[in-house]
Amino acid sequence: MPIQYFTGLSAFTELPNHLQKMVAKIEDRAGLGIEVERSSNRTMACEFRKGKAVIRVPAAGPLRKASVFHELLHLKRHFVDGVPKLVYCDDDHEFEDENDARTPEQFQCLDNQIEHLFIVPTELTRYRKERSYWEERMDKSLDLMRAPCDVLLAWEFIHRVLNGGTLSDKVQALVEPLSV
Template structure:
């Protein structure tokens, strides 16, 4: 089975082929679901896409207003390829822990930030028009840095700085991030983190090790690496 033909047909040929290849590799179809909640947010006033990836189902939520652009679809399907086809794990609340929605959501956001440093360069290679989207996203997150709680400031600076250095190095947003990092004496640490990140980027396990080594305040015992596979299901392993 494949993505519903009425949605697949709206994509250009290379993105159609990419979707079909990833579905084949994953052994799961990507099911598009229209949801009015997706009409909000985004950077163009048209809303945004979101993907929910499980072992046996992949749901791609899209606005009800017809917004379904090639670049945004490729972005979400790149997430699918990483987890389902390449077998890259994601950060998740450990099964042994009591359910905690707030912490689980925070881990999801943290994992997303790590994944974006890996997948957005490939997205921009195919869809240069998406650069404006990512410039706007980073402009927003960097202008929010002064409001980040002090205990999370260092992590936020390191992640945003790493994204800017490796994905949008000539963006004007770099100066906003640099000046904030300098003001809080975090630039040297952020630069070092960005260098180490790039050095181990081919291995998610090594990236996660770097993350917990640099930020021991993240409660490692509550977190697991979750591997998703359509044949064997989902399994968790402890953080290395």
């Protein structure tokens, strides 16, 4: 199957000018085209590394401008701003069990959580209505959090990005047993 590029999507021409310019800037600085993959998920995502950038878009429905902006901010921080990506890179390590084997995935998750501390404020500056999306997403994720690192990053996100709000008490109740 041939590679499809983000600029080749019919929906690309319907995006606002600032997003089209952002794509051009990222592709120019990265020296590559941003590939696109269709996904059965309703949400967008991106994946990138040296020499490759991919945005996953829903197979059906229109592209949400705020979601496009969000994924482009991830790519911009890496390819334009030069922010390194946190990755697990011990090739000689043999994983002892299933939990240990999740280490690379956990590094990827940690990197994404840290990135959101920088990306989401920029997203909310341009797309203020997305605040409710992030509040709902954080509310759901708080119910699943058990790792102290995840709880502390959620506390930081809720207080620094969402300015506390309705989730302040909920995340504080998760932080208090950690004795930090």
